[in-house]
Amino acid sequence: MSVSVHILDTSKSSPSSGRAAVSENRLLAALPAEDLKRLQPHLEPFSLVAGRVVMEEGEPVEWVIFPTSGLISLLVRLSDGRAVEASAIGREGMAGLPAFLGGTLSPLQGISQVKGGAFRLSAARLRRETLPGSALRALVERYTNGLLAAAAQSLACIRFHRVEERCARWLLVTHDSVRENTFELTHEFLANMLGVRRAGVSEAVGALSDRGVIRSVRGHFTIANRAGLEAASCECYRVVRQEMDAVVGLGGGDVGSLLRQRGL
Amino acid sequence: MSVSVHILDTSKSSPSSGRAAVSENRLLAALPAEDLKRLQPHLEPFSLVAGRVVMEEGEPVEWVIFPTSGLISLLVRLSDGRAVEASAIGREGMAGLPAFLGGTLSPLQGISQVKGGAFRLSAARLRRETLPGSALRALVERYTNGLLAAAAQSLACIRFHRVEERCARWLLVTHDSVRENTFELTHEFLANMLGVRRAGVSEAVGALSDRGVIRSVRGHFTIANRAGLEAASCECYRVVRQEMDAVVGLGGGDVGSLLRQRGL
DNA sequence: GACCCTCCGTACGCTACCGGACGCGACGGC
DNA sequence: GCCGTCGCGTCCGGTAGCGTACGGAGGGTC
Numbered sequence: 029m030s031v032s033v034h035i036l037d038t039s040k041s042s043p044s045s046g047r048a049a050v051s052e053n054r055l056l057a058a059l060p061a062e063d064l065k066r067l068q069p070h071l072e073p074f075s076l077v078a079g080r081v082v083m084e085e086g087e088p089v090e091w092v093i094f095p096t097s098g099l100i101s102l103l104v105r106l107s108d109g110r111a112v113e114a115s116a117i118g119r120e121g122m123a124g125l126p127a128f129l130g131g132t133l134s135p136l137q138g139i140s141q142v143k144g145g146a147f148r149l150s151a152a153r154l155r156r157e158t159l160p161g162s163a164l165r166a167l168v169e170r171y172t173n174g175l176l177a178a179a180a181q182s183l184a185c186i187r188f189h190r191v192e193e194r195c196a197r198w199l200l201v202t203h204d205s206v207r208e209n210t211f212e213l214t215h216e217f218l219a220n221m222l223g224v225r226r227a228g229v230s231e232a233v234g235a236l237s238d239r240g241v242i243r244s245v246r247g248h249f250t251i252a253n254r255a256g257l258e259a260a261s262c263e264c265y266r267v268v269r270q271e272m273d274a275v276v277g278l279g280g281g282d283v284g285s286l287l288r289q290r291g292l
Numbered sequence: 293m294s295v296s297v298h299i300l301d302t303s304k305s306s307p308s309s310g311r312a313a314v315s316e317n318r319l320l321a322a323l324p325a326e327d328l329k330r331l332q333p334h335l336e337p338f339s340l341v342a343g344r345v346v347m348e349e350g351e352p353v354e355w356v357i358f359p360t361s362g363l364i365s366l367l368v369r370l371s372d373g374r375a376v377e378a379s380a381i382g383r384e385g386m387a388g389l390p391a392f393l394g395g396t397l398s399p400l401q402g403i404s405q406v407k408g409g410a411f412r413l414s415a416a417r418l419r420r421e422t423l424p425g426s427a428l429r430a431l432v433e434r435y436t437n438g439l440l441a442a443a444a445q446s447l448a449c450i451r452f453h454r455v456e457e458r459c460a461r462w463l464l465v466t467h468d469s470v471r472e473n474t475f476e477l478t479h480e481f482l483a484n485m486l487g488v489r490r491a492g493v494s495e496a497v498g499a500l501s502d503r504g505v506i507r508s509v510r511g512h513f514t515i516a517n518r519a520g521l522e523a524a525s526c527e528c529y530r531v532v533r534q535e536m537d538a539v540v541g542l543g544g545g546d547v548g549s550l551l552r553q554r555g556l
Numbered sequence: 557g558a559c560c561c562t563c564c565g566t567a568c569g570c571t572a573c574c575g576g577a578c579g580c581g582a583c584g585g586c
Numbered sequence: 587g588c589c590g591t592c593g594c595g596t597c598c599g600g601t602a603g604c605g606t607a608c609g610g611a612g613g614g615t616c
Binding site for chain 3 (some may be wrong): 049214215216217226230231233234244245246247
């Protein structure tokens, strides 16, 4: 069998190499230079450890987190213990929106799913910095809008798309944030995120492996053929990515403006 | 802690009797008297006609709508035409959030699902009235927070709960907004909302009818046993309702503070 | 080297729901 | 009163995913 290569690219500012730049988070990078400069002293480097709970359901939101290379999954949990990921917050986003929206407690559980870097900002400081008319406020508002649209898309996704497609989508999102072709992830973790059986993930992963787009061995995933993986995923990956691109200003568009590209 | 009371009493200001009061929308009712008074001249009565599209996907959001007795369903549509309801906006809410969040175009399609009354406010006026520090801004921010939480709950709901439970939940939400024990609704419409087959709805409705909690004949639904219907629905109804109660100040709590009541 | 634990491949019966279809009764137009 | 349409009850074969379980391979520990 093939041996997975752990580091495929360390050319520039690799996420795992020491200090990450604030601008690696695309939301922060979208701020005007002077705004970011003013914010920077309050942004504290924060390490995302795989599997750790960074935000507890029902607990106060004391920090908002801007991932630079890791990934935070927000989980909804039902009373019987079953759970599913509501949203994955990567380097295009920010975890802890309730702090901005006048809620003090988090309705969701946040788990840092794949190890990586991030910056965090205290909720109090966020409120102080999102002054009326500030670029940060406008940006976070647009991001909220995008997140709502993304949640709606995920709703349709979870209803209509098959495990294999959703699995591919999830791996793509992770790949985007991690920016390494290999990352650590068990089938069981992924199953928890997708809200399906572990065995279901194994089957889906097996099918994707057979097609040669990924490799998966004992807690490690390798993206072997990115384009193929995109083809195997559902449209939701593309739709949400375009929405988020619009939020950070790529294409200069609006969330809604992209809907026509869905092929309707 | 205060207890919320369901008002089924139609003695005065019945939804169907002529002019509805602005305060029948619970979001507007939560505003301080002077704020509401200032807003009132700009609130224009708007009639919700069953089945009409009030907000088109990808079109500019020119109005935000505050239902007083009707119900607006926000639909996500996939490129293959399949659709599912992302959220139902009743009299505890407001449709058109993107106008507030810096988006100009609507990512979702809004359909007024059950006929009823509403007030609408131009998007431009909303932006002018949601001044920093205003009660309206704070309220809409909290509402946004609640809507995100509700969307997350619906995500888990659509993943784990059966058609019959989701069907019961939908009827309860409708009942809350319509405040009449009988309303017009076809199985096919309901199927579109839930994202399932028409036949699937017929089966679920049949089961609920057999238990005597509802009656359904040719385009009409009657709630026969409200408590029984609540027992037949999934926990999501209660969870989302409590979240929305928190938004409008009932119980004075926070969205997250209610999560512990889920029985975890 | 012996052991154990984690992780994963696979298999089996089962259930909810799908897609499609047919027929019947209610209702409205003429 | 007749007929077309609409809404609904029901049925059937098909299937994606479930719950459960078992065994085997990788990797750490002593």
